[in-house]
Amino acid sequence: MKRKQIKQLSLVLIVQLLIWSSCSLKDSNQRQVLHLKKGWKFIKGDQAGAESYAFDDAQWEQVDVPHDWAIYGPFDKNNDAYETIVTQDGEKVPKLRTGRTGGLPHMGVGWYRKNFHVPSEAKGKKLFVEFDGAMSHSKVYLNGTFIGEWPYGYTSFHFDLTDHVKTGEENVLAVRLENKPKMSRWYPGAGIYRNVRLVYKPQTHIAHWGTYITTPDIKQGEGTVNIKTKVNGNGHYKLLTEIYSPQGELLKSGATVFSVQGDVEVEQTIQVDEPELWDVETPRLYKVLSKVIHNNQVIDVYESGFGFRHFTFTSDDGFHLNGRRVPLQGVCMHHDLGPIGAAVNHSAIRRQLRLLKEMGCNAIRTAHNPPSPDYLAMCDSMGFLVIDEAFDQWKIIKVVNGYNNLWDDWREKDLKALLHRDKNHPSIIMWSVGNEISEQYGKESWKIAKSLVDICHEVDSTRPVTIGLNTYKPVKNNFANQFDVKGWNYYLDYTKLHKERPNWAVYASESQSTVSSRGFYDTDARPKRHYRRDNLQCSSYALEFPGWANTPDVGFAVLDDNPYLAGEFVWTGFDYLGEPSPYNIEWPTRSSYFGLIDLCGIPKDIYYMYQQRWTDKEVLHVLPHWNWEEGQNVPVHVFTNYDSAELFVNGKSYGVQSKDSSEIYRRYRLVWNDVIFEPGTIEVVGLDKNGQAAKATIVETAGEPYAINLIADKAPVKANGEDLAFVEVQIVDKEGRICPWANNEVHFKVEGNGKFRAAGNGDATDLEPFHSVKRKCFYGKCVAMVQTSELAGEIILSVSSGNLKSGEVILKSH
Template sequence: MRLKWMAMILACANWIFGYAQRTECLLEEHWKFIKEDVVGAQLVTYDDTKWETVSVPHDWAIYGPFDRNNDLQNVTVVQNLEKKTSLKTGRTGGLPYVGTGWYRTTFKAPQGKHTTLVFDGAMSEARVYVNGKEVCFWPYGYNSFYCDVTDVVHADGKENMLAVRLENKPQSSRWYPGAGLYRNVHVLSTEKIHVPVWGTQITTPHVGKDFASVCLRTQIEGAGTKELTVVTDILSPEGKVVASKENKGHINHGQPFTQNFLVANPSLWSPESPALYQAVSKIYCEGKLTDTYTTRFGIRSIEFVADKGFYLNGQHRKFQGVCNHHDLGPLGAAVNKSALRHQLSLLKDMGCDAIRTAHNMPAPELVELCDEMGFMMMIEPFDEWDIAKCKNGYHRYFQEWAEKDMVNMLRHYRNHPSVIMWSIGNEVPTQCSPEGYRVAKFLQDICHREDPTRPVTCGMDQVSCVLDNGFAAMIDIPGLNYRTSRYEEAYQRLPQNLILGSETSSTVSSRGVYKLPVQKGFSVLYDDHQCSSYDLEACVWSNIPDIDLALAEDHDWTLGQFVWTGFDYLGEPSPYDKDSWPNHSSMFGIIDLASIPKDRYYLYRSVWNKKAETLHILPHWNWEGHEGTEVPVFVYTSYPSAELFINGKSFGKQTKHGETPENRFRLMWPHAIYEPGEVKVVAYNQAGEPVAEKMIHTAGRPHHIELSTKRESLVSDGKDLAYVTLKIVDKDGRLCPQDGRLVYFQVDGEGRFRAAANGDPTCLDLFHLPQMHVFNGMLTLIVQSGKKEGYIKVKATSPGINAGMLQLKVK
């Protein structure tokens, strides 16, 4: 117990070194966990010594095993245009997330303080007990919530017992939701007079180059009728004080304490320059400092102009966005800031500038990173309202809890400059009901009340319904999911004269898999349960990327798009969802489950990333048995034209043109003839001058394992991650694109093996074991730092080829 308490002291170091009035502690280590419904587990006297010891964030289901029988769902998916009920296998990832779990730990609270427990998310139906007493219940697993435990913690400084019961019901999700305390848990202690959780609101009523006005509204609790003094400094991105105010007053009828500031020559927040300010407020009562509260914010303006589109800081732009589920692939739903940063870095290089949190509230770490790294956000809370999509979905709680959930989300994230708009739902069946308009207005009004500065959208897929019943006309920004053929009609009929691609494309592909002959198709099925990476296959309700790219280019009134999806995710293995086990992860991602970009990544990059050269060739060039036959070659490039050479023979020059959407964004040689050797592409600029070239080659026999990572070193915090790319290559270092061998990993030194993934939606290898089959010659292994400085040594072996080794510094 002494070691446990020392660990908590280190985790709560800001109790000693931070502001004495406000302390915050993360409860991470030494939790006890059991996956079963235990009677009496909330009691202080309960013996949990035989339970598993875990760290939080923790996802109990990601360790598997995968099983076809995990959450079988015999359903009709109406939003996918299904007419008949069918057995869905792998719909929620084939992982054992269903069931009940208990977590227990202890914590100390400073004496004489106001104490609050803050949960960033708990999946799901959380019942929280302190010292045997239930202190709160929060059913929605995606939302952050808090519990006032001041009256139940020990006043004498003794340890307090915290117990949390969580339950995931079967058929409660359409994808893998995760399980357990999968986000962080905080203990917050303040004086009686304090700013409550999410207690400030910052707006910027005027934004200009010369100056910006900043309005800070601060909720203060516990003051009663006493006079308060609030002193606030506005700090620039460089940490300099650029504005200050000292105001005295009383809290009138619970209204917030308001202060106004002028900031000269502000640095404006944008994806290209994500400048962040801080408002540091000190609360005094009768000359005594009672609280210090810091609010991070950005200065920027947003406008949505009918017929013209979206303006950020006065500049017209389109959303180049992606939708993402919250799971982190092989890490599951357990949040890790390093993993989120890794994902965002890949998307940033692609030219992505916006994230839709489909279809739920995000982890606060994601929103913080979007602020810092420059991503605009559409934050979305719900996948269903009062009418069910899933038997045990959110509709069970909507009437009582929807407003509470919305208020928590809005107050939590309304100060973040990355947040550009709120979404109130995704493809909800309610959109076609007689009550749909009323329910949508109820939710939109909550957004307007809590945050009048941002517009509201909704992902709508039933276009005929919402155009005819007034639903779409009432929403601030009408968002259409797919249905690109209805864009023009919707624009003409709706009073907003704007259309947002709230969910687009849903192209499906498996990394490194290429099907011949090459042809466009919808919900195409193959015997190997894979999809072609020629990027011409989509689901019956969706389309290939080129359609949405063209719409964004051709019409000012289209606001841009949020592609489904940035990353593959666990569950929803379309088009292999009908009794198609072992498929258990999506194929929608631009980037696969192993964080390896698919070919489609470079198609988007060639259009979206205006600052970098893109020149990418597909497919691979190992086609034994196809000698002398047609193997089409596609090129995704930022240049307007290119010439293809196979073993020195020219197959002609292709130039982008607008006869079809594909010809506008791709260069294609459908009649290229396969022969082993070298494929070279020479790219030309607008003047017809050769400016870049790229080559791929037929690979020889597998020779050795190659390990690489973009991380030069890791931070010794016990959380930092390195994503190590593993390739099977020939003697010349060329990828062997059809290899599928089993590889073993060994990680030694000041770190540990965390997980691995290969991106194969049909592979049942467990993520947490130090071995995995490569998929088309590649996989990713994830290494986590320890808490000491030193080195991590990574070794990968497989019979018959030379081992691969890599060393990482931890500092």
Template sequence: MNRIFEKYISCKSCLKLFSILLFVLCTTVAFAQNEPRTILDFNKDWRFYLGDEAKAKIITFNDSDWRTLNLPHDWSIEGQFSKHHLSTTQEGALPTGIGWYRKAFTVSTSAKGKAVFIEFDGIYRNSEVWINGHSLGIRPYGYSSFRYELSTYLKFGREKNVLAVRVDNSAQPNSRWYTGSGIYRNVRLVTTSQIAVNQWGTFVTTPTVTSQKAVIALQTSIRKAVGRTSKGELPTIRLVSTILDAAGKEVATQTTQSVRLIDTLITVSQQVDVSNPILWSVEKPYLYKLVTRIYNQNRLEDRYETPLGIRSFKFDPATGFSLNGQPMKILGVCLHHDLGALGAAVNRRAMQRQLELLKAMGCNAIRTAHNPPAPEFLDLCDEMGFLVMDEAFDMWKKKKSKQDYGLTWDTWHKTDLEDMVRRDRNHPSIFIWSIGNEIREQFDSTGITIANELASIVKTLDTTRPVTSALTENIPDKNFIYRSGALDILGFNYKHEAYADFPKTFPNQVVLASETGSSLQTRGHYDMPSDSVRMWGKGGPTKFTDGNPDWTASAYDNEAAYWGSTHEQTWKVIKKLPHMAGLFIWTGFDYLGEPHPYPWPARSSYFGILDLAGFPKDVYYLYQSEWTNKPVLHIFPHWNWPKGKTVDVWAYYNQADEVELFLNDKSLGVQKKTGDELHVMWRVKYEPGTLKAVSRKNGREVLIRTMSTAGKPAKIQLIADRTALNADGKDLSFITVNVLDEQGNLIPDANHLITFSVNGGGTLVGVDNGYQASLESFKANYRKVYNGKCLAIIQTNEKAGRIRVKATSEGLQGAEIELVSQ
């Protein structure tokens, strides 16, 4: 808009003032036109104070010296790693505490008589919210979404309103992993008519699905805040529900006339048919949209949108899982909610990148371990084609940490579970509800009572999806949650040796591996020999001194926690058992906290298939060779070793029946996978040069991979995952930083300190290198590479333009890369 007036207004200050006035005018016009529902991003320009300030709830409190920032925000990730922040070894060694947020805002007089709400997608944790000094409520659980109505306390026109939020994450330990602290998910200001669809007020199901027709069942919860009409009659409305295809074309409509609003909350049921539906699947996640309109006489009172994916699925005790009638294995991973160097602060692009990397590996399912995720994460799973096990709790009444959710269980569990199901039940990606993970009540009779209560809460709100709980005890007589009969699906964690006997142990029960693995790996580090498995804990190394002095685990798939297994051990069992519906690997990515097997200064997990920076570990290619149809040939480790050292060379491959390995053009022999093997290995006496692997099928070459001895470090390489970005203040570019020799070979043990500078329309918001014991700040403008690599994360500003990123290091040729935001 500004460009239209630039030639008429030469003064930049005048132009800026004109733009502000134009924005205000447009906003006022929007209210004047009686928009039935407005949803405003409420993330900008909050004041923040780290510490406790009791007077901050008061509207006249002076917060001018507080920091100004945008949400979502995680104050913990901004801190320095320190042993002093540890109450146990599990939370990530970053600061917690108490923080306050305040936001001043005005509301147009045209909003008088409307219903105004503030919606929070998640605050960690123990939040209390005030509007103009009036307490709206508290919410202990850090993963719940919730809203408060502001209407009664608002001032309209030029008078300012003040929203204040106190967040208390001081009581530690309250989690077994890094949680983050603050208003770490998105916030919205929602204004509706007095007659409107209630929060999460639509429920869309697909009870009948064929290629010719889908029957869509609709339930709409309508909220009425007005009383009787001027004639003393109850108001009546007309409900119109329209299905749109992905192009926005109407494909079906159902209208219900003369709905009498006899209560403050009523539910209207409808049914529509969609002919020749395009089905949602993991390969083609096609989405329709439901548009709900409420008319009072001929006045539009509300317009509400709901995503819709038309699909059917089935679990069978003997044959596992099928989607739209097609048998498929659930190939899943568990994910915690942190986003590496960005912490818990939600960013859609960061979550999308994680899912892209997992999709390329062949993953088709996510377990949200062990809590409800951000709504945007579920949107992405809908759009990208992932099945989701949506999980509610890590503990019930019996605590796992001294200050955890068990303290508020009695008061809040019903509300929190109901809100999760209502919020998430329209996502086609969700196919299982999980009511808990490794719950301690499974070992006594309290598990029967609570499991039945929780399953009943879920079934009251949704009967279209099965209920499970991730169990550790697989002996039927000893597992009280199983004995409750509340679970539709039995999810078992680890103990893969028992999987084959499940049809006898649990006859006629659907079973899946809800958590597997806990394999331990550090990207780019290799301990030999590689053909012996080391289980950390019982029966294996138990102390830090039994491990490596640099807090590393071998990237060969040969180390695991005592309760778990290597990746190969579990997958080779599950792939052969049709009654096992699938698996969820612990975990897709490394995550902050729970640094088993090492204590401080290790501060993040070793379990991921990808490291904390999102760099694949070698086992990533095992799954890619097993779970995708793309040709794969991956050889490792690197080829820089002391001369004469015996080196184990592994290869993951598919679409071939053999691999031949060459060193400096001399054949080291052909290897073939036999039996249930998932990799091949050569034991090679090291000499510098080039290692080459050739995979063949029926004697014909499929793929060639080479790896050469790297020379002296010479230069920096920058590779951006995306160079064209959106100038929205949120979009990200993840830049991989490599240290190379003159020939372009990665230096596998490089640890250079890289310094970054950013000019133009972007900001450096995070750095990382994936090393689990790195204590450098995620928010610094520098990072040491680890095993040749590190990561820089650039976030756009709201002004379009070019972003120049420069990386320098002493003794190396620097590098620059240009991004464009528009």
């Protein structure tokens, strides 16, 4: 294929050139995008001949895509159970892991088939299929012909179907997927779990992921936009590039005449006056429309997004965005969405990000794989900084059927696919090529690291490349030196590191890994390393952690005592399916305890410890609840950004406590250890700098369970057959107080223009299938998820439980 680069041939043109965009996007000569969501057929298990055009799939299940076949369960300790050594836990011999990948049946083969009609007008057009991700080892067929394969389940990929399509007829797309046992360290999901599209394009068209947009010069009053556009085809054409403001107004445009034989890259530079900067607080997004014009007719239109922002990592003052220091207040996130599994859902992603934003989080590390394009688009629009991560494993084995088997043939393809797909997202500030890679110990492994960094720089020269390390060895063997910015997981001696490598820019790529179960409290509230209980829960005092980890208090002190660090990425923002440390060998445990928010989206107490640090909100969060045995000693902790507060029990003062920087567990929390329980009320009064009362939080003793209270998420839902409404279910007493020990089983009923989708309660030991219409509350709460239909109107959720007064909420879709 002949490649050449063309510099801009014409002057920047203003609004007058809009005449070239007058053709409708629905013009049959232009590209058309068809989202393949409904009407898929699915079966679990291998099926001989299922790729063939005439195969009878009448008995297969009909599903919508995105689809995760494994999330429906059942949970079983034997699902992907295997023996392994987790060295981070100090293990010397293999132990049987039962919940490491969620205890769900994600292994095995699954087939999907989709019938679609190709109109006769499509003759002469190119037809492509685009997969945002399919888990895993995908093999794609059209009308019985093998089209291509892509084994890594997290990579987006596309295939050209043109030579095998039947125009004017029905066509059959078939996809075979296979998840192998021992392929993951967490729940990977299963199936076509991300979006799929058919794209009709003219013979000459803008290539897949065909624009590369950078803003190399941003100064007061003006911003430079550089756009490189790859075009496939043959002939002589004009490329019209239009830039639209965040408000949708056409700002500037530029036109370039070019010739192409095979493919060509057209480079243009356009100046924009008074650009609005993309920032974590004001994520201003611009749009680019790239139009290929032939004989004064628009034959192809391609849309891209970008943002004006500039940033740098420093060795002595952390991360700077748009000229000011911005600490990375980040979390690591796995890709599952709790009770709905790995299947991409916009409303579920939006809810996760909104809860994180309210906590003060401004950054995400996509641990440990490429995220969905939908996720990145929301990070762009909501103002999150992103580390886009490619791999959890290189050639050296972590799990026997992991990426080590793909490394030799696929690492460059997968990495380039990630880079080309994501390079225009303003949210992305770094590319990460690995996490706790075993190669970091090798003397010659720096050469592998360098090769990956070189690929990143070749595709995108504007962003630094990083990695998550977890040992000091790479400092000495030239491995860490290959990366532009260095990340360390759970490392604490950053003072030593800075003294030895003062010119390195460094951040905490994983921090804390504190474990907790929402609503459960062990009143022996002291730091505990890898502590386990018979009830398989972790205390919510935020003082428990696995062997390699630490508490937030220790992590905060490390950051405050080493201000050169750019920030941290807490493990993790939400609980996720799999990796139930510290209960790796116990059953039933099928999901993690690491989250600041539980699996179904209810914030834990630890959430407020970060909120008081990461926001300017007045935070005065009191724990635990106030339902205990008479006379029991109950430590009271307060997560607050007030330096001092006074505690009262039924009006009696237990004195004022103040933060004390000389004592680690009083530096970031207020603690009253010797509080004797008596039914009634505890009140904590936050004191301002003058010692005056500024804010009060009251916790009351609850009575017996009496009723069900429902609180619907405030986010509006669309009648598109996909949106979810999230409804928190609370067991309350006659006065409306949450009953903190309640574990009542509740039953869900949905009527109207919607249906029940799933429910969860945040309990890592609960084996009830998520799609079951019954659920035990966990310490007084659970969450129901209701899915809209395509008809706007009312959706009625009713929740009942034995003799309790039932709850009902009316949701409205539009």
